[in-house]
Amino acid sequence: MAKQPAAVVGVGQTHHRAKREDVSMAGLCREAIDRALLDANLTLDDIDAIVVGKAPDLFEGVMMPELFLAESLGAAGKPLLRVHTAGSVGGSTAIVASSLVQAGVHKRVLTVAYEKQSESNAMWALSVPLPFNMPVHAGAGGYFAPHVRSYIRRSEAPTHVGAIVAAKDRRNALKNPYAHLRNPDTTVESVLASQMLWDPIRYDETCPSSDGACALVIVDEDTARASANPAWIHGTVMRSEATTAAERDQVNPQASRDAAAALWKQAGITNPIEEIDAAEIYVPFSWFEPMWLESLGFAEANGGGWRLSESGATAMDGKIPVNCSGGVLSSNPIGASGMLRFGEAALQVRGAAGEHQVDGARRALGHAYGGGSQFFAMWVVGSEKPAN
């Protein structure tokens, strides 16, 4: 049996904040779920199965939290799956949810991803000492800074490009009512004047720690007919590579390049920069925008990426608008961040992105990565049903 068409008909997210003290983990998830169901014009009773994603359990200190959340997520009495694939988890979770529909197993699937960083200690959870392992003790910024330095060296990038990206994403966030950071006065100059944290990554080039959740309703073709603006899934991909190998290219990992190639092929895209109208790319540190632009094939390797970012091509009115929502740089509920990218891509092709809508977006990319750049999840969604 061939793959069944599937579409996103509901997208919901929370107001992302440093501390959502007004809600529990369950309440946070429900805020996103209720918005997604309202958007889809469905209720929990209509949902066949639920897929939950989040980053490590050590963050909030709950082992397999989907078990205690089952009832409040509306999963009691239904199949419930829990995905965990590092930072890419929000994307992978959406992909597993779509595969439930594409496999013909279910018709209406609800998926939700969350992180409540105010109830967790990510820095501790990422730094637990392990036998026979080199301690990082630096958090994600310390881990990725050498990758960024390597990129700057290889591509001979001017050092202010990261600040251009950061200023752009923070300005985009002002158009997104759900964004965590809303700093109206961010400019390239103000980013460059901010504290250096992990050379060359400055404070304003770094994602925040957020509480937040994202939920999607993914349905089969029959159900999608009732929606005025379904976002059809044109391609999904997951790729992983091993952590320890001297030959790994951590700046432009093979898993990322392979994933992009497989994704474009599935979606029937031969020239991404011409055929994709908006991209939501996982950029937790500003420099990852040019790095991923190259790895994804939007630009030539070793310099095409920073030239695109520097030229303004990734701004909302540019050739390839990237992270019109403000991206991970403006809201980072870790487990949900990937699903937010996937959901924002769906909003763009549904014409439902509000103030940060790219006019006439027909095809959009949602992208997430995780670990030390070993794990990748991506999808392409479109306003029209795919031909394949």
Place this chain on the structure above:
Amino acid sequence: MRDVAVVGFAQRQMAEFDGSPTCVELLVPLFAECYEQTGWTRRDIGFWCSGSSDYLAGRSFSFVQAVDAIGVIPPVNESHVEMDLAWAMYEAWLKIQTGEVDTALVYAFGKASAGVLRRTLALQLDPYTMTPLWPDTVSLAGVQARAGIDAGAWDERAMAEVANRSLTDAEKNEYSIRKGGSSVEELLSRPVYADPLRKHDCSPVTDGAAAIVLAAGDQAREVRDRPAWISGLAHSVDPISMGTRDLTRAPSAARAAAAVDLGGVELAELHAPFSHQELILRRELGLAEDVRINPSGGALTSNPMFSGGGIRIGEAASRIWSGEVSKAVGHATSGPALQQNLLCVLEGNI
């Protein structure tokens, strides 16, 4: 639906794995066994999916290093569930059903001996209202066993019968870490551990890992003369709250049973970490008296966290391959007191 079969299975179970902090090192020989059974290399595997828990490994991202066991280059189509192997297999089965891939290798691992498992599992409970009280798993299972006895749903003798049969069958299973049946009377004369549970009513803390290989259609037929075809695969979850559930029942197991065809099942491998839970499952699945239960010895004789459920499916599949039975069911559970349940029906002829 595409025809998909279990065509490979490898396992290790032991009281204490003395090696890698996470049992990841066990995966390399397990994968080698899977390659040997199938005649494949890693490049023949279309999709990988693993199950594990960061709380057993005592670290975040415990599955990350497991990917290294697959090999380095090229990258793989891979996913992970923070669930038992059985659910990792479910995700892989889905992936095959989408038509994207034809084969999958799923694996899981867990080293429970590194901590105090019954306390670690208290972290699975509601973090706002239950975990602060640290109710441990064995005590919660004791509450469930007592509820059933008080309701007249079972008695200690029925529980001892389950344990005696399991310990007897385990004598033939090289991976069982607790074995040796005696008699119901002898078992009942042993001391109570967590009233009304005796030690043999509780699965032993076990380290281990397991892997299952799936293949669709002709690729399955190329691997085995008699693949174990998956004719039904369903799962469901109940609310966690111990105070509002009828602990003598497992509605999610009954719902999973209603979603598959258990008619004609000759053998059931039930993932029942406590003896009374087998009695609950037999009732919810409506298994006839003549259905052979847990010839492997079951979870009461070894129960590695995160692979214990998948091992039930592997054990059932191996008895299809051998021709011993034509239809079998493998069951997996997760969460306190049978909160979440999965059934996989396997058939030799389709």
